[in-house]
Amino acid sequence: xxxxxxxxxxxxxxxxxxxxxxxxxxxxxxxxxxxxxxxxxxxxxxxxxxxxxxxxxxxxxxxxxxxxxxxxxxxxxxxxxxxxxxxxxxxxxxxxxxxxxxxxxxxxxxxxxxxxxxxxxxxxxxxxxxxxxxxxxxxxxxxxxxxxxxxxxxxxxxxxxxxxxxxxxxxxxxxxxxxxxxxxxxxxxxxxxxxxxxxxxxxxxxxxxxxxxxxxxxxxxxxxxxxxxxxxxxxxxxxxxxxxxxxxxxxxxxxxxxxxxxxxxxxxxxxxxxxxxxxxxxxxxxxxxxxxxxxxxxxxxxxxxxxxxxxxxxxxxxxxxxxxxxxxxxxxxxxxxxxxxxxxxxxxxxxxxxxxxxxxxxxxxxxxxxxxxxxxxxxxxxxxxxxxxxxxxxxxxxxxxxxxxxxxxxxxxxxxxxxxxxxxxxxxxxxxxxxxxxxxxxxxxxxx
Amino acid sequence: xxxxxxxxxxxxxxxxxxxxxxxxxxxxxxxxxxxxxxxxxxxxxxxxxxxxxxxxxxxxxxxxxxxxxxxxxxxxxxxxxxxxxxxxxxxxxxxxxxxxxxxxxxxxxxxxxxxxxxxxxxxxxxxxxxxxxxxxxxxxxxxxxxxxxxxxxxxxxxxxxxxxxxxxxxxxxxxxxxxxxxxxxxxxxxxxxxxxxxxxxxxxxxxxxxxxxxxxxxxxxxxxxxxxxxxxxxxxxxxxxxxxxxxxxxxxxxxxxxxxxxxxxxxxxxxxxxxxxxxxxxxxxxxxxxxxxxxxxxxxxxxxxxxxxxxxxxxxxxxxxxxxxxxxxxxxxxxxxxxxxxxxxxxxxxxxxxxxxxxxxxxxxxxxxxxxxxxxxxxxxxxxxxxxxxxxxxxxxxxxxxxxxxxxxxxxxxxxxxxxxxxxxxxxxxxxxxxxxxxxxxxxxxxxxxxxxxxxxxxxxxx
Numbered sequence: 001x002x003x004x005x006x007x008x009x010x011x012x013x014x015x016x017x018x019x020x021x022x023x024x025x026x027x028x029x030x031x032x033x034x035x036x037x038x039x040x041x042x043x044x045x046x047x048x049x050x051x052x053x054x055x056x057x058x059x060x061x062x063x064x065x066x067x068x069x070x071x072x073x074x075x076x077x078x079x080x081x082x083x084x085x086x087x088x089x090x091x092x093x094x095x096x097x098x099x100x101x102x103x104x105x106x107x108x109x110x111x112x113x114x115x116x117x118x119x120x121x122x123x124x125x126x127x128x129x130x131x132x133x134x135x136x137x138x139x140x141x142x143x144x145x146x147x148x149x150x151x152x153x154x155x156x157x158x159x160x161x162x163x164x165x166x167x168x169x170x171x172x173x174x175x176x177x178x179x180x181x182x183x184x185x186x187x188x189x190x191x192x193x194x195x196x197x198x199x200x201x202x203x204x205x206x207x208x209x210x211x212x213x214x215x216x217x218x219x220x221x222x223x224x225x226x227x228x229x230x231x232x233x234x235x236x237x238x239x240x241x242x243x244x245x246x247x248x249x250x251x252x253x254x255x256x257x258x259x260x261x262x263x264x265x266x267x268x269x270x271x272x273x274x275x276x277x278x279x280x281x282x283x284x285x286x287x288x289x290x291x292x293x294x295x296x297x298x299x300x301x302x303x304x305x306x307x308x309x310x311x312x313x314x315x316x317x318x319x320x321x322x323x324x325x326x327x328x329x330x331x332x333x334x335x336x337x338x339x340x341x342x343x344x345x346x347x348x349x350x351x352x353x354x355x356x357x358x359x360x361x362x363x364x365x366x367x368x369x370x371x372x373x374x375x376x377x378x379x380x381x382x383x384x385x386x387x388x389x390x391x392x393x394x395x396x397x398x399x400x401x402x403x404x405x406x407x408x409x410x411x412x413x414x415x416x417x418x419x420x421x422x423x424x425x426x427x428x429x430x431x432x433x434x435x436x437x438x439x440x441x442x443x444x445x446x447x448x
Numbered sequence: 449x450x451x452x453x454x455x456x457x458x459x460x461x462x463x464x465x466x467x468x469x470x471x472x473x474x475x476x477x478x479x480x481x482x483x484x485x486x487x488x489x490x491x492x493x494x495x496x497x498x499x500x501x502x503x504x505x506x507x508x509x510x511x512x513x514x515x516x517x518x519x520x521x522x523x524x525x526x527x528x529x530x531x532x533x534x535x536x537x538x539x540x541x542x543x544x545x546x547x548x549x550x551x552x553x554x555x556x557x558x559x560x561x562x563x564x565x566x567x568x569x570x571x572x573x574x575x576x577x578x579x580x581x582x583x584x585x586x587x588x589x590x591x592x593x594x595x596x597x598x599x600x601x602x603x604x605x606x607x608x609x610x611x612x613x614x615x616x617x618x619x620x621x622x623x624x625x626x627x628x629x630x631x632x633x634x635x636x637x638x639x640x641x642x643x644x645x646x647x648x649x650x651x652x653x654x655x656x657x658x659x660x661x662x663x664x665x666x667x668x669x670x671x672x673x674x675x676x677x678x679x680x681x682x683x684x685x686x687x688x689x690x691x692x693x694x695x696x697x698x699x700x701x702x703x704x705x706x707x708x709x710x711x712x713x714x715x716x717x718x719x720x721x722x723x724x725x726x727x728x729x730x731x732x733x734x735x736x737x738x739x740x741x742x743x744x745x746x747x748x749x750x751x752x753x754x755x756x757x758x759x760x761x762x763x764x765x766x767x768x769x770x771x772x773x774x775x776x777x778x779x780x781x782x783x784x785x786x787x788x789x790x791x792x793x794x795x796x797x798x799x800x801x802x803x804x805x806x807x808x809x810x811x812x813x814x815x816x817x818x819x820x821x822x823x824x825x826x827x828x829x830x831x832x833x834x835x836x837x838x839x840x841x842x843x844x845x846x847x848x849x850x851x852x853x854x855x856x857x858x859x860x861x862x863x864x865x866x867x868x869x870x871x872x873x874x875x876x877x878x879x880x881x882x883x884x885x886x887x888x889x890x891x892x893x894x895x896x897x898x899x900x901x902x903x904x905x906x907x908x909x910x911x
Contacts, residue, residue: 067706115895120903120906122898124650124705124852125895128842128846128894129894130891131891132839132887132891133888133891133892135884135887136886136887136888136890136891140884197907200908241835241838245713258705258706259702289724290720290721293716293717293721293724294717295717296717297718297720297721300716301710302710303707304707304711304714307707307710308696311700
């Protein structure tokens, strides 16, 4: 039993590894990422992609090779509908806009489900049909990019703070899916995705389950369109194809199986973040005029490579079953957060002149990692040898703790309480750092 | 759908068994020919043309009607459900009746609301559409194979009839030439998609390979490589890309869609990067297209002195080769065998890897060929030239009736699909619809067409 359960999320190893590497490079290349506005804009830019990937994910889990190629045009369709209705002053309030966005998404997906279930056409053909029809109608609704987003959204897309309504939407969507996984409906959904005939013969009402999956996908895409509208604060009928291609890529990067039955919100989230990070990392290199081509090529190469890596998943699962994805996540997250802290606070270690060094003194107490420096300042002088020994001991303790956790978690189906606490502490530490850094730059700016 | 008993060989001249049917057919053919005769004189066409057309149309109609009757007679031996009760009749025909009623209501609503819509041609169009529905539901079911081709042909015919009624100059030589030329581009690009679909795969890298070969060829020519060598090199490169696609997607069964998409991204990005290194105009490639390539694909090209571009001839030859090859060569039969049932094909010793990879390689070669021809047509390199082919190749294959699950269909079907798409597109342009409306209508068209013949069985039939 324990062996089997460990393999349920082995597929997450690839995206986790990828995100750790990418995040490390991203922070080293562009330290601006680790700040309130950096994270804030990251969330806002990545949110539509994330939502589109969620939508694809919930359909992919439902099986039959359902890849809704129309996800991008659908998002653009809802986007231009919102903008058009706003410009005609039909629907301008928050409730109306939410209702329109979610309603359109759900309506389209209900139609999709009905065709797949009762007309019994392959989903890929319905998706193709929807893609062409929606791409066309988008340009009819709004011939060129333009228009204005509803008034209440104007402040959403600024991205100077982490706590924007966009983050709330992403969190609600993620939490919603995680809560949904606790229901028996989800078990039926996965079973249907994995083997539809087996599900049908064992009495699962597959039509209802399929409709449910599509409704959820519709809700996600509606939310995604809201995020997208907030991001560009206008209407854009032309970006549908791009959004489809990138979100399908993100889906695969997240390790979601396109043949159904495997996948989850974590994978989709990681995939979308990975894709965004690839773009971010590439944008830190200055390729000049061929930037767009390099980005496109890297998307392609990484997509193919990560597909090939998924071939290794069974091998990994068989041979190194003692590594649980969550354990790997925690270890890698520690390393990456370390890099982040280093990148964000590296300025502190190099007191350019005594004045700033003095001024920064009290601030240092806020950071965990700067404790040795702080100790030295307080007069608790340690010799280099003692420092080394202290660091080694800490590293050993951490290593043992991590190894123990990994071993314990390898057989667990979900993250244990310890891991939850650990991740929460990590996130809090990072947040404290980022929040503090805002003060820091403010403070530095005030100095002569 | 492929396990029907082999139909007896049809004689060249079909003669129905019942004498009454012959007379009925003859009468129908003569009546229709007489209508044409009257119309011809009504339009004031020269008498000998009218007589010639009448004689030919009578003969063809008679042959067609007899052919259908013969098929019905051979089918009639099979037991059919007894539609004794009215309920059973309704059960059998409800989809058709509902579809026809919906069409009628839509027509009435549009007619009532839009004054410009009230014209004789639109009424004729409605009647033709209703007739297509009737045909599609009632007649096509009687054909054992090629049902989708039958529907496709009827739709094609109806489209041509409606278009020539509505649009002035639709049947003029330049327009037909244009339709055929664009159909040739799409058709050549579809060869690979058809082969791959027959084996149950998909190739979404086609548009990217088209775009990449388009600018790649111009780039090579710009570097001073002799144009024939450059074109050959591009075709080989396309084949190599296709082969990589095939090998990788063979490993990753079921993920061909995504894999080819990723390969396409990589290829397009790489080509653009390579061609823009050391160039001040990133992404734009300049160069002069050689004369022979221009002549090959441009609208005013000449084939052995005849006034149509050689691309059309290439497509026709290619189509014949592919159709015959798929039908009679060992390669073709093995492709069907693998697509139909991979396991059993493997058990009789068909190398899956070989044929799978070969299909993808051919797909790459033909995509590169399309890209090169498009360069001759446009005279300038542009990476986005392949973009419309991302879904139209799929749409043509699907509308033609080749199953995306593999094992059923053929390139002949795809040719019909390509022609339907092109004629429809020409019709939509002709009545003044913009590109976006065309796309919308294409999208809406695919679904009902596939629903007519491409439905998968109910789950209870699969267990």
